[in-house]
Amino acid sequence: MLSTVRPCALAAALGLVFFSAAASAQAVPKTIRLVVAYPSGGVSDVVARALADKLAAQLGSTLVVENKAGASGTIGMDAVAKAAPDGATLGFSAISPLVLNPHLGRSPFDPIKDIAPVASVMYSPVLLMATPATGTRDLRSLLEDARARPGAVRWATSGQASLGHIVLEQLRAAAKVDITHIPYKGGAQQLSDAIGGQFEVLSTNAGPTVSAQIQAGKLRPLAVGAPARLENLPKVATLAELGYPAANLSSQFGVFAPAGTPAILIEKYNVEINKALASPDLRAKLLATDNVPTGGRAEAFANEIAAEYENNARIVKAAGIRAD
Numbered sequence: 120m121l122s123t124v125r126p127c128a129l130a131a132a133l134g135l136v137f138f139s140a141a142a143s144a145q146a147v148p149k150t151i152r153l154v155v156a157y158p159s160g161g162v163s164d165v166v167a168r169a170l171a172d173k174l175a176a177q178l179g180s181t182l183v184v185e186n187k188a189g190a191s192g193t194i195g196m197d198a199v200a201k202a203a204p205d206g207a208t209l210g211f212s213a214i215s216p217l218v219l220n221p222h223l224g225r226s227p228f229d230p231i232k233d234i235a236p237v238a239s240v241m242y243s244p245v246l247l248m249a250t251p252a253t254g255t256r257d258l259r260s261l262l263e264d265a266r267a268r269p270g271a272v273r274w275a276t277s278g279q280a281s282l283g284h285i286v287l288e289q290l291r292a293a294a295k296v297d298i299t300h301i302p303y304k305g306g307a308q309q310l311s312d313a314i315g316g317q318f319e320v321l322s323t324n325a326g327p328t329v330s331a332q333i334q335a336g337k338l339r340p341l342a343v344g345a346p347a348r349l350e351n352l353p354k355v356a357t358l359a360e361l362g363y364p365a366a367n368l369s370s371q372f373g374v375f376a377p378a379g380t381p382a383i384l385i386e387k388y389n390v391e392i393n394k395a396l397a398s399p400d401l402r403a404k405l406l407a408t409d410n411v412p413t414g415g416r417a418e419a420f421a422n423e424i425a426a427e428y429e430n431n432a433r434i435v436k437a438a439g440i441r442a443d
Contacts, residue, residue, distance in 0.1 A: 200378070206381065210234075244344055246342075
C-alpha cells in the first residue's frame with residue numbers, strides 16, 4: 120500500500136529541513152581567530168585574552184588570539200575587514216581605526232561598509248597628569264599658567280592625531296590657551312620622560328603602570344576623560360565636571376566582525392560577550408587595570424561609532440590635525 124503525505128505536511132517537513140540546513144550553515148565555528156590590533160603584553164592584549172578564555176568556555180570553541188599591531192590599530196582591523204564573513208574571524212580594537220584614522224587619510228578599508236560592530240567591551244579613560252616639571256596641583260592652575268606664558272606649557276601625547284592630541288586640541292580651543300604639543304611615538308618613552316620632568320603635562324590611557332607612578336607621587340592626576348570618575352581615583356574629576364565636556368574623551372574598545380557575517384552569529388557573539396562581561400572575575404580584571412566594562416547591544420554600539428565618526432570629522436577639520 121502506497122502512503123501519501125498531505126501537501127501541508129510535506130511543506131512543513133521541507134521547511135524543517137531547510138531551517139536545519141540554514142542553522143547548520145551558521146553554526147558557531149569550532150575555531151575562531153581573535154585578531155588583537157595591538158602588541159602582546161599591553162593592557163588591551165591582556166583584556167582580549169581574558170575575554171577569549173571566557174568565550175571559549177561559553178561557546179565550546181577554540182579561540183586563537185593573533186596580535187596584528189601597527190598604524191594605531193589599522194593593520195589589525197584591516198585584517199578583520201578582509202577576512203571571510205563566516206564567523207571564524209573576530210577583532211578586538213579601540214574604535215579609533217574606524218572613527219578617527221579614516222579622517223587622517225590612513226585607512227585601507229571602509230569603516231562603515233567593511234566592518235560589523237559586535238559588542239562594546241570597555242572604555243579606557245584618558246588621564247591628564249602634571250609631571251615633576253611643574254608645581255601645578257589642578258587643571259585651573261595649569262590653564263592659568265598657560266595663559267600667562269603662551270606656549271611655555273608643554274603637553275605630551277602618544278602621537279600626532281592620537282586621542283590624547285584630540286583631547287588637547289579640544290581643551291586648547293575651549294579654554295583659549297596656547298599649549299605646545301609634544302607628540303611621541305607610543306607610550307613607553309613618553310612615560311619615562313614624564314617622570315624625568317621633560318615636559319609639564321602628560322595625557323595617556325589609564326593602566327597599571329600609570330597607576331603605580333601616581334601612587335608613588337611621581338605623576339599628579341589633574342583630570343580624567345571618562346563618562347564618570349574612576350573607582351581607583353574617586354577624587355579626580357572628569358573634564359566634563361570641570362567645564363570641558365568636548366574634551367572629555369576616552370578610548371572605547373570592542374569586538375568586531377567582517378561585514379556580511381551572518382546576523383545570527385553577530386547576535387550570538389553579542390550575547391556571549393555580554394555574559395562574559397557580567398562575570399565577576401572578568402569585571403574585576405578590567406577594573407583592576409582602570410578599564411571600565413561596558414557591553415550592550417550591537418546596534419547601540421554601531422550607533423555610537425557612527426556618531427563618533429561624524430564628531431571626529433568636525434574636530435579634525437576645525438583643529439587642522441594631520442597625521443605624521
